[in-house]
Amino acid sequence: NAGVTQTPKFRILKIGQSMTLQCTQDMNHNYMYWYRQDPGMGLKLIYYSVGAGITDKGEVPNGYNVSRSTTEDFPLRLELAAPSQTSVYFCASNGGQSAAPQHFGDGTRLSIL
Amino acid sequence: AQTVTQSQPEMSVQEAETVTLSCTYDTSESDYYLFWYKQPPSRQMILVIRQEAYKQQNATENRFSVNFQKAAKSFSLKISDSQLGDAAMYFCAYRSRAGNQFYFGTGTSLTVIP
Numbered sequence: 001n002a003g004v005t006q007t008p009k010f011r012i013l014k015i016g017q018s019m020t021l022q023c024t025q026d027m028n029h030n031y032m033y034w035y036r037q038d039p040g041m042g043l044k045l046i047y048y049s050v051g052a053g054i055t056d057k058g059e060v061p062n063g064y065n066v067s068r069s070t071t072e073d074f075p076l077r078l079e080l081a082a083p084s085q086t087s088v089y090f091c092a093s094n095g096g097q098s099a100a101p102q103h104f105g106d107g108t109r110l111s112i113l
Numbered sequence: 114a115q116t117v118t119q120s121q122p123e124m125s126v127q128e129a130e131t132v133t134l135s136c137t138y139d140t141s142e143s144d145y146y147l148f149w150y151k152q153p154p155s156r157q158m159i160l161v162i163r164q165e166a167y168k169q170q171n172a173t174e175n176r177f178s179v180n181f182q183k184a185a186k187s188f189s190l191k192i193s194d195s196q197l198g199d200a201a202m203y204f205c206a207y208r209s210r211a212g213n214q215f216y217f218g219t220g221t222s223l224t225v226i227p
Contacts, residue, residue, distance in 0.1 A: 031213065040122075042204055042219040050213055058214065090158065099146050099165060102215060104158035 002026050006091050006105035013081045013112045021076040021108050023091030031094045032074040033058075033102065034066065036087040043090065049074055081112045115140045117207050119218035126195045127226050133180075134190045134221045136205030143167075144210040147181070147188045152202040152220070161203070164188065192223075200225045 007022045025032065030051045035043040035058075045058030049068040063085055065077040074093075078085060088109050092102040116139045126132035138147070149161040164172045164181050171179050176196075180189045192199055205218040 033215070035217075040220075042119075042217040045214060048213060056213075088156065092158075099163065101148055101160045101163055102158075107156045 004091055004093055004103050004105040006089075006108050008108060009106065010109045011111070013078075013110065015081060015083065015112060017081050018077070018079050019081070021078070021089055021091075021110070023074045023076065023105060024072050025074075025091075025093040025103070026072065027093060027095070027103065028071060029093035029095050029103070030071065032068065033092045034064070034074070034076045035090045035092065036060065036085075037090060037107075038087050046076065046089075078110075083112050086110060086112045115207050115209070115216045117205055117216050117218040119203075119205055119221050121221045122219070123222045123224070125224040125226055126192070126199075128195055128197060130195055131191060131193045132195055132223065134192075134203050134205075134223070136188045136190070136218055138186050138188065138205075138207045138216075140186065140207065140209065142209045142211070146208045146210070147179075148206040148208070148215075149177070149179070149188075149190045150204045150206060150217075151199075152204065153198075153200070158204075162190065195225050197225050197227065199223060 004025045033048040034046040047066040049055045088107045091105040094100045094102045118137045145166045147164045151159045162174045176193045202220045204220045207216045
């Protein structure tokens, strides 16, 4: 059972570079989320999607973009990477029912130097 | 936006003892869900327990139980017979029935002392 798969697991970027964090889930979940977790902190929502073609901003969307062309995939794009975006990024999904918990990927540790 | 507060950044417990982690939340809604997640050093987020606000009975999962006080907007996690494998960050989370987002607290780091 794959669940939520994130790639890559680790990445180092230079300031100003761009990259895409990949996230895919095989549970046919409508809801998908991107969070960042800074050291010693909780999760902050970047973007989320309630279905293919629908995305919405979370608490900290600046500097990021997302797309949702399929139910399975929800990539997160960083444009012009900045040191403040150094963090661990988590993708999560859930089936949409209010009581359903989120299923998380293993995270991507991103460092921007 | 709803806020979730975990006022204990760090806690420690002796192996086999009981520990309680605190969580409070702020909401004007009456129908919602509360969750505790565990994040071990592996970084994986693991669901520990879930509580539905309209249920008065406190949720229990083996050694894990909650004390849900709706009027006080409090949702504490009790871990009984603590084991070394319980050492982790614990996050409290909230989701309203009508909403799409989950709101997380800042976490409590639990150390289990052998």
